[in-house]
Amino acid sequence: MNVKWFVSIILTIIFIGAGSTVFFHVKNTVPSQLTAASNLYLESEVEEKESVPQALKEIIFESQKLVVKIELPDGSFGSGFLYNNKGDVVTNAHVVANAKEVKVTTADSKELTGEVIGISIDTDIAVVRVSELEGVDSFKLAKNRKAELGDDVIALGSPLGLQNTVTTGIISGTAREFEIDSFKYEDLFQISAPIAPGNSGGPLIDAKTGEVVGINSATMERGIIGFSIPFVNVLPLIESWSESPMEILPRIGGNSSGNSGAEISTNKDIAEYLVNYFYESINYRDYVTAYSLLGSNWQSKTSYEDFRAGFLDFLTIEVDDVLTREKESMVEVISVITAQERSEKGVSYKKFKITFELGLENDQMKILSETRESME
Structure with a gap:
């Protein structure tokens, strides 16, 4: 038993010594290796950024x-x-x-x-x-x-x-x-x-x-x-x-x-183009541009945040038909759209008839109002 006890002590001392040696080796060398690896990573990242258009x-x-x-x-x-x-x-x-x-x-x-x-x-x-x-x-x-x-x-x-x-x-x-x-x-x-x-x-x-x-x-x-x-x-x-x-x-x-x-161009041409440009901006999530096309009265009643929130659930808007006609001093653009909309129930497609009224403000055509009707 004494011999076994002695051998156990010797083995324990050896294991502790080996473990200490490994610990100090890792402590002293690994951080420098990690730094070197980080530098290589950063250099690669810089090169990648330079190649991005x-x-x-x-x-x-x-x-x-x-x-x-x-x-x-x-x-x-x-x-x-x-x-x-x-x-x-x-x-x-x-x-x-x-x-x-x-x-x-x-x-x-x-x-x-x-x-x-x-x-x-x-x-x-x-x-x-x-x-x-x-x-x-x-x-x-x-x-x-x-x-x-x-x-x-x-x-x-x-x-x-x-x-x-x-x-x-x-x-x-x-x-x-x-x-x-x-x-x-x-x-x-x-x-x-x-x-x-x-x-x-x-x-x-x-x-x-x-x-x-x-x-x-x-x-x-x-x-x-x-x-x-x-x-x-x-x-x-x-x-x-x-x-x-x-x-x-x-x-x-x-x-x-x-x-x-x-x-x-005529006012009808400009009005129809503005409505198409409005939808395109919404599809590209460029709500700032879409909001800039609105008349001052509409903007005074609707903040940009509320305007943007009203379109966040629309994934895409496809224009199915457009009718443009002059109406007194304004131009009326009636569009039929199919909107891909998301909700808690999933993604669905809805059809709307939207009537825009457009007119001049400071010699620039603006979208003055919108009336939206569901066609379902």
Whole structure:
């Protein structure tokens, strides 16, 4: 027993000594190893952040500064964007057709004079030189690549005269072709980003890189489907005008004078576009923009927080039908929508008939009121 007892004591002392050695080894070495591992992790995290594209909001903010509204004396208008440091603005030919000088309004509301230095009679492209914008940083351009089907894009411009309007979507089709008046449109992007008259000539931007990939040029079906000219397709023509401005501009269309194709909007057009823009903003959870479209009387009765809360349970809103009509000094827009709504019972689909009244406030169209009826 004594021998066994002695052996037990010896083994216990050995185990305690070994355990102490391991404990102090871990205490002294592991923290430094953990620090090293953390440093490696942080370096990897920094590298990952550097490869992440600009945030969407930052791209929009920077891009809006370089988009202009182009107006002609007859009241027609369109959009354009600064593409080089010479003050040259790209737009559609139908926006500035048969004009030599145009009014250019910048994002900060400066009104400048632009001179048309290049225009095509069959490709819907033109360049306007604005001397006061010389030296201003221009857009990043996709000079060597085309956008692809499914790419996220941003459309900027002045639809129906509403300057600095932003819509988002995807490239929903490619290689579209058709003719409008004297212009041949070939190899076009079809886009889901809603555009309307006045967007013409504005840039189509890659939502991940901020590069211009197209020039918004045409729309159909009330702005639901838009078409954009791939920028890389027309870049050589644009650059040739910037290097050697045209001395004599060709006439476009059958008219001997005046503008043949830029847009002139009506209050009905603007009202219908605003309602569609309102729904789009709600679908993108951009409640601030949607709230900004409301008239002052509606806003005075409904706080932003209450307005936002009223739409939080709506997952998507799909516009099934729209009827627009003038009503005395206002415009009435009646829409039928299908709303995907969530509740404690789960997700359901509900149909509503919503009547909006719109009118001018300080020369701007606003949504003055809404009446909602369930169609179930």
